[in-house]
Amino acid sequence: MKILGFAASNNSQSINKQLVTYSTQLVEAEVEILDLNEYEMPIYSADREIASGVPELAQAFFDKITNADAIVVSFAEYNGSYTSAFKNIFDWVSRIEQKLYQGKPMVLLSTSPGPGGAQSVLAGAVASSPFFAGDVKASLSVPSFFDNFDVKAGKISHPALQQQLQDAMNTLTV
Template identity: 65%
Template sequence: MKLLAFAATNNSQSINKQLVQYASSLVDAEVEILDLNDFEMPIYSQDREQQGGIPEQAQTFYKKIGDADAVVISFAEHNGSYTAAYKNLFDWTSRINMKVYQDKPVVLMASSPGPGGAQSVLGAATGSAGFFAMDVKGSFSLPSFFDNFDVEKGQITNDELADELATVMAQLG
């Protein structure tokens, strides 16, 4: 299985990147972890699209999803919603095909330093998944990241949460 995974943020020190790396290690797969910094583009607008077409970064992102057997995303939450970096990449890519995720099996996750576990953005992502051809196999929220994740070992320390994530990841096959 080819697994495509990424944190939906451009923060190089993202806790969601750490979570997606850990989650990906729970699956027997060939894993490619994307860095959204590699997909930076001008802010989407119809004017820009009409003037220059769809940037190569969006086309590459769409192709990577198409080439994968499954996708894992961990969402950072900015003011209760998607990060600007993810939203812009998603907006450009949706101009190629509204079915951005091409009916791939997907696990959606989110984490935050606080007790909410970025559940607002996770709810938005799961709630709209069907419109963008995500076959959501499960979702997972890791609250209070620094209380439940060992950064040095790169793993969840709370056994109940670790078991929950393992169960969700097993849904990918």
């Protein structure tokens, strides 16, 4: 099994990248973690698409999804929604294929430093993924990241959250 993971953030110190990296280690699989900074493109607009077509980086991102057996995404929340970095990539890739997740099984995660755990963006992602052919098997919000994740050890430190995360990740191997 090949799992594609990424944080829906372009922050170089992303706690969501730490979470998705750790999460993908919980199952037996070949894992590739993407960095959204490697897929930076002009802001999507219909005019830009007509003038220049879809950027090669959008195709490269789509190809990564195509070559994966499962997808794990951890969403950062900016003002209650997706980060602009993720949304722009998503907008461009969806121009290649509206069903961009291609029926792949997915685990959707989110975290934040505060007690909300980026639940708003996670709820939106879970609700919308089926419209883009995402087969969401599980989702989990990790609240208060620095209280529940041991950054030095690189793992969840809260036993109940650890079990919930393991259970979520196990849905990809069923």
